[in-house]
Amino acid sequence: MICLRVMMAIILLLGLCGAPGQPRAAERRQLVVVTSFPDSVYLPFKRAFEAAYADVELRMINRKTSAAISYIQDRASPRADLFWASAPDAFEVLKTSGELMKLGPGLRPDPAAIHGYPLHDPGGYYAGFAISGYGLMWNRAYLAARGLPPPKNWDDLRRGLYRNHIGITAPSRSGTTHLIVEMLLQSKGWDEGWRALLEIGGNLATVTARSYGVPDGVERGRFGIGLVIDFFGLRSKAVGHPVEFRYPDGVMFLPANIALVKGGRHAAEARLFIAYLLSDAGQKLLFRTDISRLPVKRAAYRRAPKGYPNPFTLPREASAPMFDIELSRQRYHLVNTLFDQLITFRLHELKEAWALVHRAEARLGSEDAPPQLKADLKRARGLLETMPVTGPRSKNPAFADLFTRHKPGFTVSEAQSRLEAAWKSAAIRRYDEAAQIAESVLERLDRAQEPPQP
Structure with a gap:
């Protein structure tokens, strides 16, 4: 594998980037980076890279991950050169839709994995620059x-x-x-x-x-x-x-990644930025207090501040499963839709129902309660825990593919709309019924404690 320093030198010798510290304003090229990271993370890298390679300007376009995926898939302007984010399944989504291009040699340093999980795409379409827990x-x-x-x-x-x-x-x-x-x-x-x-x-x-x-x-x-x-x-x-x-x-520890976007105007400069992230200087920046990320290179931890977590030395439970990135990619929008329909958009009803169930369970746990009350409360909990989609169905590609992200100004498919409406109405009914059952249990407990009438 070509070392990163050699890779950077080759790019420079080929004249693909100006010499460090020698700005040539007329030839300054703008590298467009779509990222989900806050400015506290990307600004130190932007400043350090531009100081070293003054004929390249980084233009950062900040989007949350799902919106960044849409930005790249919609080929919005300005066209992205790089995608830089934490979630590896987002890179799989873009790779599957054909929006990424291979990195080429020299941009996937050792080690290749952490606890058996690849730190860089085995297919060569994106590289880990940091590790996330x-x-x-x-x-x-x-x-x-x-x-x-x-x-x-x-x-x-x-x-x-x-x-x-x-x-x-x-x-x-x-x-x-x-x-x-x-x-x-x-x-x-x-x-x-x-x-x-x-x-x-x-x-x-x-x-x-x-x-x-x-x-x-x-x-x-x-x-x-x-x-x-x-x-x-x-x-x-x-x-x-x-x-x-x-x-x-x-x-589970997973890589935070960077990838070349197909159709970007400055692939050579984009590769140079990736090489910088993976260089000793780039990895050292991750230790800054305003960044506090885990380097992807094991050797970098020799320079880590005292007490800094090292994911390579943290034990992994033998029973812990390996993260299935393909499954996560496949049902990405399905899982997000379920969470929104059952939790995000139903938060008030869900909280009220669980508050009553928890109160009733606490009472039952401290009292000699009749079996019927325990059975009723178990039913209330079951209503709150009911899922409209089974595990096997979530793994069905044809079903998972029905779901897409809700984007402003666009409508989702009729099938998705129907399912969302059904999940919404069913969740409201279940949460309301669970709350009524728990409230009834609490009322019966209160009556049981009342002194007998003379």
Whole structure:
């Protein structure tokens, strides 16, 4: 494999890019980068790269992941040269739709995998530049003021004591949140995964429109806990906010990637930027407190700050499944649509129903309750956990392909519209019925405690 330094030198010798530090304004070329990263991540790379290669200007177009996919697929203007984001399944979506081109030699450094998962596309269409883990961040002061314990794992978030204390982004609006959702579905299984997500949904304070809204909400104390990609929590702690971050057991580490977009005007300069990201200088930038990402090159961790997490040395549970990137790509829009129809758009009804169920369960757990009340409450929980799509059906490509992203000014297919309407009305009925059952259980418990009439 050609080393990255040689690759960069070859590009320069061929005259595809101006010499470092020698600006030639008349020949300055604009490299268009579509990215889901916030400016706190991309600006340090932009400034460092432009300082080294002054005849190339980076134009950053910031979009949430799903909108970035649409931007590239719609071939919007200005035409993208590079796609730069965290979610690997988004790259698979674009690769499958024919929007990416192969990187060529020298742009996929060692190591090739982490815990058996490829760090670069085996087909050569995108390369990992960093590694992402996913987990829980929380505000220490917020939890302490309310007497709440820090969560240790995903299932802790199902506990009723966290009601109105959790924030998440809609996966339809955040590629990293989509990965969290898909990881839970793959690690727990479709049915148990959705049971967990729906019960966590009952404890949400909000569903934010952008992924940045979750760490911001935790930092500001608008809610206490957030489900986030690791660099949000690590960066927030590094810059001095009173927060902590934890990788739950069984977390999967996946690459954050960059890819060449087919039809871009400046492929040579685009390859040079990829080479810079993978160079020692580029990897070192990831350790900046305002970035706080995990380098993709194992050797980079020799220069890591003290206590910095190293995913290559963190153990992986033997029972943890390997992330199925193809399955995630295939049902990408189906999973997002289900989450929105059952949680995002039904949040008020879902929260009210779960609050009543949790209250009734707490009462039943501390009292010698009649079997009929326990059976009724079990039925209420079942109504809240019912899914309109089975696991096997979610893996059916013909069914999953019915779903696309909702884009402003465009309508989805008639089949998708019908299914969404059916899921909406069924969810409203189920949540209402579950709430009524739980309320009835609580009323019967109250009556049972009343002293007998003389």
